[in-house]
Amino acid sequence: MRAELKSVCKCYSMADGTTMKALKDLSFRIPERSFTVILGKSGCGKTTLLRIMAGLERPSTGEVLGRDGGSIGVVFQEPRLMPWLSVRKNVEMVLEGDLDRAKKAGRVLTQVGLSRFEKAMPNQLSGGMAQRVALARALAYEPEMLLMDEPFGALDYFTRRELQGELSSLVKARGLTAVLVTHDVDEAIFLASRIAVMGNGRILSVTEEIDSESMSFEERDRLRESILASIENGG
Template identity: 40%
Template sequence: MSAVILDRIGKRFTGTGAAETVFDGFSLRVEPGELVAVVGASGTGKTTLLHLVAGLEKPDTGTVSVNSADRLGMVFQQPRLLDWVPVRKNVELAVEAAGLPTGGVDEILDAVGLLEYAGKFPSVLSGGQRQRVAVARAFAVQPALMLLDEPFSALDEITGRRLRLLLQDLWLQRPLTGLLVTHNPAEAALLADRVVVLSGRPAVLSQEYTVDLPRPRSPEDPALFDVHRRIVADLV
């Protein structure tokens, strides 16, 4: 059975002006163990799609099916840390909320290179370090499904590159099912098993690519650049 099923969903938002239809009869499946990247121009509903899967939004029509027994991890565009508690406690609070023992927190902080900062407050960390805490927090709850909402878009290119490679390493160590929303075609090609392109309003799945390349992958791989080039052509 698919890990995530969006079946003919419809979603409209009503503000002070006319109602905006984001999805109308949209369908998508994510298979167990698969990392699917969703790319598209601003306003095509990428983040709304992720929020529907996370249960933060409800579809107006159609159904969203996620195994209720699967624990969910999520990395947002911003780290969303509690600045008044240390790094370790930020991660421990998420683990405790998931009903898990906190004994493995230092291990995941070590995996993201932040064990020496475990007792520091987030306010003294760089943007890249704060986002690494957010990644550690998401993995620490031992999720079966990981949702990533443009997790590196606020970072400079060098820091973003480092964190993409870190995420790839963590994924190899702890295989998951995942849904990644990104504006970055190169990021999608590097990380995903499958890339889907959204276009229009209401959004349609206009193109789909399978990235059948072994991991770990290098950002300099010409085969990845070829996927990147084709995605960009779809978006222009």
């Protein structure tokens, strides 16, 4: 599944009567089966862009193309689990009406390493485990595109790195088109096949195809410096 934004603007009316432009004439393409990371400072419009791609908000002007008929999974900054449901039931809730929902939920929970915690309640989970459940729920109905809004931002370094590795493997194994929003440059380099740097409601730059696994330390450092310069100059 691919997506393309054409001349997208998003404006919000403020309490004082002024208008705040979150996205400004933004055009951007998400290739099929790519892992695109949208990187930028807080408040630059990343989450607004992701919500429009997910269909949770409508652009003020412009259009989003390429999503017709395709299913989209979304993972938010917080797990957003139902506290009265078990881990398995939280995953099954997106499969309502599917006669194989128990089997599908069990399979995806195994993929994210939670097969032993199917009966656990959300208040019994660590932050990393709860975010694994959120990821499993997003993957349960086999979406073609996975959208993620800083899903690991609240986790400690070691848990974050572990989940980043698992996410990368799952996206590749399923052949998904993935889009992740972050302000963490190292996370972007680790996960992305391409990085879109965002600032002040616009896409400032997009990298060429990258493969972090084959990059030397020197190449990573040069890419990091280039990204940081783009953010500082345009953000």
